[in-house]
Amino acid sequence: MVKAMKKTAKSILGHNEILEEKILESNNFSPMKNSQLAVELKYEADHHHYIDVQEIEYIEFYVGNAYQAMNFFVNVLGFKAVAYAGLETGVKDRVSYVIECEGVRLILTSSLIYDSPISEHVKRHGDSIIDIAFIVDNINNSLTKAVQSQARPIQEPTVLCYGQDQAIKATIAGYGHLVHSLVQRHPSKKTFLPNYQPIQCPVLPSQNHIVAIDHLAFCVEQGNLESWNYFYHQVFGFHESHQEAIATQYSAMNSKVLRNDNGKIKFTITEPAAGNCQSQITEFLTFNYGYGVQHLAFLSNNICQTVRFLCSNGIEFLQIPATYYNQLEKRLGHAIPEIKTFQELNILVDKDQTGYLMQAFTKPIQSRPTFFLEIIERKGAEGFGSGNIKALFEAVESEQRRRGNLKT
CATH class of the missing domain: 3.10.180.10 (2,3-Dihydroxybiphenyl 1,2-Dioxygenase, domain 1)
Known part of the structure; x- marks a missing residue:
């Protein structure tokens, strides 16, 4: 060796x-x-x-x-x-x-x-x-x-x-x-x-409430999801914790979530699936010229404060349709006192067997429609917002339409 x-x-x-x-x-x-x-x-x-x-x-x-x-x-x-x-x-x-x-x-x-x-x-x-x-x-x-x-x-x-x-x-x-x-x-x-x-800088109190890396999301070409899933199993011992197959009126994707033994490293790997139009995954692969990290998710201990801080500095977040919030309390099965705040800040909410989570997604933070950020706060939940994926896809498709990239 x-x-x-x-x-x-x-x-x-x-x-x-x-x-x-x-x-x-x-x-x-x-x-x-x-x-x-x-x-x-x-x-x-x-x-x-x-x-x-x-x-x-x-x-x-x-x-x-x-x-x-x-x-x-x-x-x-x-x-x-x-x-x-x-x-x-x-x-x-x-x-x-x-x-x-x-x-x-x-x-x-x-x-x-x-x-x-x-x-x-x-x-x-x-x-x-x-x-x-x-x-x-x-x-x-x-x-x-x-x-x-x-x-x-x-x-x-x-x-x-x-x-x-x-x-x-x-x-x-x-x-x-x-x-x-x-x-x-x-x-x-x-x-x-x-x-x-x-670099000597004055120590200032953090205003963004970001405390850790929650996960990274990769985009791979259609047909390669299982191969890279195998790679991370074989080399790093990551195990599969979630999988999704999402389809909207226009596009579709398949994804799997992998994590290491102690749960501190989490990857989502996503591939485009057959749909009526070009998906956000295909758009990423096109403008990134191949595989890559689509987004980086930061864990926050106060997502509302994080989103407000970033918005005050000019970061734009995806606009979530009002219909999502009209159905939210019914989908979760209980009242949400902060629902107006969540709608104002375009924060998505989901729950699983262990708790609930809140997440918000920025628009791409560079000129290419590729890399963006996610802010996530967990209240016990270990999932990745399965109930939000379709709403997120529809919000991204709205941005694709504006860019002229939602096409067959």
Whole structure:
């Protein structure tokens, strides 16, 4: 098995051009054909054969202008900039900002070279997520298990040194252009990663009420849902917790929700299904030029305050039809004192066996009709708003109609 290579990283997060070229070469992991799936994925994964990921360490975006993106997340979404890497820190090919909010850590990276893999990524996909990094206990064991599970390693375990501090990082291919970095660090170490310098900012009370990452939603092309479902079962031991097949008058989709053993990492994977018109999933795939992360869901401890804060800073949310709220109390089976507030703020409400949840969805936060944000507050519910999906689809179809993309 590949041994850790002890060296000081020469660029952000230990990336190198070999890694980035491999990301661009192909679809990385080549999913098995559906015909190869001999049985439905209802098995319990063997702890000895998959990577035991604990939680999300960070999510990295490749963007056209990291400085502008950082200011958007800080001044509009209420994050805090905590670290920087670039020419001033010895990095010659890119600029990165680390931003945080409670339990959420994001990296925003842009290229200093016009024809670099980062630049090519942004040219093809726009500002979008490239890396969902996981915390692991043992990097070498994790990479060994990844290879045994048919995952493709694209960066060997590398010791990243910063003074007396160090972390070990490896990377494997996900689907499409997405990768998953595996990070092993001492839990008491607070330094992010090498070649970053802290950004000194005044500590202000958070106004956005965002406390964690709830889940990420991926879009894949029709016919690939089971293949990628299999990949995350096989490599990470994720198990299926929910599935949906939704159809409206115009479009349709199939989706599955996967989560890791401790429930801290949750993915929804969605594919378009046959319908009368182009679905929102197809629209995403068209303008994203392939697979990708459609939205990132932030967990809030007060969704009304979060939505008000974001709206006050210019974020637009999907407009939910009044008919949804006219039927809401009947569907849930009880009165909702806050129903007028929810309607005013376009907040959806749903319940399951364990409680209820509230969720709101922004319009795309960039020029392409691709990536958007979800705000979700959970009151015991473990689901993903099954009762809201049709209403959400209809709201998105209204926006598609305005863009001229709701067509056969």
